Amino acid sequence: MAYAQSQFExxxxxxxxxxxxxxxLRERRDTLLNDLKNNISGDAPAYQTFYQGSYALDTGIRPLDGNPDMDIGIIFDCSPEDYADPLKLKKFVHDALERHNRSVTIRRPCVTVTYYKDGVATHHIDMAVYSVNANDQTNIAWCRSTTPxxxxxxxxSEAxxxxxxINDRFEGDDRNQFRRVVRALKRWRDQHIGHKNTPSIGLTVxxxxxxSPRYDAMDGKPRxxxxxxxxxxxxxxxxxxxxxxxxxxxxxxxLFxxxxxxxxxxxxxxxxxLRDSLNEAAKQPDTHEACKILSKQFGEDFPVPAKVDTTKQTSAGVSVSGRSA
Known part of the structure; x- marks a missing residue:
């Protein structure tokens, strides 16, 4: 059987x-946070920031369109009742970040800052705005600038x-495999799903x-x-x-x-x-042939080794086991 573990890694x-x-992207993040701190209106409440999304989960992948993103949460020290119109807080963020070298857009879930090069978007940072209700739950400001x-x-929204x-669900090698599997599924989605209604957070959850983590019962290597x-x-x-x-x-x-x-x-x-292709690949005696099958599911970034370098067959009777998290 060809598990192609080195190719998956x-x-x-x-x-x-x-x-x-x-x-x-790191420099853009630091600049935005500094601009927010230095330029936000004196009428705005105090706030704190945190990372969310794939940045916080360490499950980010390089997007096929070359426009990576980062998600940052901004929790204002106020309650929803203090700002019955949540757009006011989003405008504080928008106005503090607006500059000539980037576009700042108030979208329904966040304030998006997009950077361009030669008219093409190169990366963007989403900044979600929150307050905290009487039950100590974070509430997200949900509106566009044009929303009535x-x-x-x-x-x-308990981001x-x-x-x-999610980060506490697994530890050690199990967590590492979890993140590899999530990234593989996200790239598979980007390759085969032509709409945005299958969100990556849905696959992550x-x-x-x-x-369940899977390892070889004989040598303990991940599968x-x-x-x-x-x-x-x-x-x-x-x-x-x-x-x-x-x-x-x-x-x-x-989420779906x-x-x-x-x-x-x-x-x-x-x-x-996808499941059938994974089963078919596993049955191949030759890793080269298995990876040809897998690359059709995961895209050209999935390596296909030369045929002469493969043909390492797993010993008969080797089973795959899981470990508890």
Missing amino acids: SFHNTILFGYDSSKE LADREWVV RELSDA AAYKWF DLVAIRDLVDQMLAYWGLRLNVHLPVAPHSD ERMSDKQMEDLKGRLVA
Whole structure:
């Protein structure tokens, strides 16, 4: 059997986006936070910032369009009742960050700062605005600049608690494999899903719910192919009329709720094809042939070694086991 573990790890190293190793994005982040501190209106409440999304989870990948992002939360020291119109706080952020060398846009979930080179977006940073309610829950400011006043709202959103829950789910080698599997699924999505209604956080939370680490029972080495296959099997096993993946923290919403029935049907078909390809690859006696199959699912960044360098067959009877987190 060809598990192609070294190729999975090489693939992971190619697609991962480590924000702290990206000098340009790191410098942009520091500049924005300094601009916010130095330029925000004196009428704005005090605030603190935190990292969220793939930055906080260490599951970022290099996007196919070359426009990486970072997510930052800004928690103002106020309650939703203090600012019944959440747009006021978002405008404080917008006005503090507006500069000639970048665009600043108030979107429904965040304030987005985009940088360009020769008219092409190179990267962007999303800054979500929060307040804290009487139950000590963070509420996100949910509105665009064009949203009618009656439709502007505060929505419970426990972003920090979500990051903590996912980061604490696994430890050590199990956590490393979890992150490799999540990154592989996110790249698979980018390759095969042509819409944004299958969000990467949905795949990440699906892995939080159903991922189990997998290792070779003989030598203890990780088996990412089997871990991905088993995760996809679990996603399909829990499929009812649709796949429902709920946040483990408030507001406990279904992360795939925006998907139409047609999109959901397409996702299921593509997951079945992924599972079948993983099974087919594992049966190959030659790693070269296995990787040809896998590269069709994960894209050209998945390495296909020369045929003469492969043909390492796993001994008969070797099983794959999991470890508890």
